[in-house]
Amino acid sequence: MIEKIKFIMNESIKSFSRYPLQSIISSLTITMCLLILTFIIYLSNVSNNLSDNFKSKELFINVYIDNKNNDFESKEICEEIDEIIKSDSFQFLSKNKVYQTMNVSKSIDELIGNDINFLPCLCKYDISEGDTDIIDKTINSVKLNHDSDISKIVYPKSYLNKFEKFISIIYSFIFLLGIIILVVSIFNTSNVIKLNINSRKEVLKTMILHGADDYLIKLPYLIEGMFHGLIASLISSSIILFIFNLDMSFDSNHFVVNSFVSTLEAKSYIFLNLILGILLGYLGSNLGVNKNKIEL
């Protein structure tokens, strides 16, 4: 049995020198499939980043305190509201600061003078909760407890809903695309391996006529397919490492731009490439061998 295992391994490895062109074509086919699948994984990572960054940078509740309250009273109310909202952090803007953020024209500024008591104070709460129903309940609770002290509550519900819907569509699209590409990759690889087997039909016939068992015919191809997958994953990993080492730093603080920087490390992509490469090689060659049965 050991000698037969040695024979199988020997046949698989020697096929690289016996059939270099077929081996190169097969490996490059798997490489292309792996690169496309890696891009799909990257897209999925980007949409995940977009969702996370949007929630952390853009989700907030603005509570305008009724202008009858002065800065000190308003700040106390803000703190009481925060106990209900339980925000990640909150920012209190006094009447003066609110006025400064308004960028009013010089003529209006002269007209108003120092009388800014008509303005409300603003409490800005950063939240991480993305579920609009839970936010609605929190806001109702705030209104119930501090209705007379609140002038207005603003939070981007429709904006959030649309964004969540958009991200969910992107996720579904990427998932579907990933499945299609995986299936196409398997068929593509199997067809290349099928052609590969076809070119060696006479060798296989000779082996069968000399009494080769079924596994002695099939196993070298399966192992060879896995080797092709391994080589392909090494090539695609080199390309991924090269891309990771390119200087592509962004000078932007906008969350959309930053979301395009992969949060998955290069080693994660390489690991996925190794697994997918070997799997593609195995599935492709298995399909190729089964499609190309030689009976004598």
Added chain:
Amino acid sequence: MIEFHKVTVRRQNKKGIKGISFNIKKGRFVYLMGPTGAGKSTIIKSILRSVHINEGKILVSGNDISKFKKNELAKYRRDIGMIFQDFKLINDRSVFENIALPLYLLGTSKDIVEQKVNNVLSKVGLINKKSVFPFELSGGEQQKVCVARAIVKKPSIILADEPTGNLDPSASDDIIDLLENESNNGTTIIMATHNYPLIENRIKYFIEINDGKLVA
């Protein structure tokens, strides 16, 4: 050793064999004779079970080979040495690797493979050419490699389908000498040929067929 009981094999273009019966005893060198298309190759292929047997049964060492399953068939074929008219050597493997193939399929260890292949190469006079590839050899030398590949595993039966069909008379004589030598050591040999002058001085046992039927 080999018994044909009313065996019928239908092949394309109305070729094949029709209700043939004969017995071949162990260790005999039997010539299958007849014109082209008579059914000689079909008999060889039937014994090798590379064609479907439509009727009758073929017993080899008492076993009905027409009922063999895939794994039994592979095991049975490992005890048969096959020599083809068109050699069927693997062109991207050296002479040594071609001859060693049946031994590897049997699971023979590397040292023994080396020893057996060298022995058989000496026997056929090609020891100096063990590293060359088949396409670098003459037709006669290629057929000698084919004979070496068939005898290296010391099979019980050797089937030779027109082994001298593509060779000159001198090379043909060498091939038959090698096969007779194996027969003297107890191997059953069945050789198909339509070249009667080549074998007329050697012939002991023969089966003559024509149009798929037994003549003599």
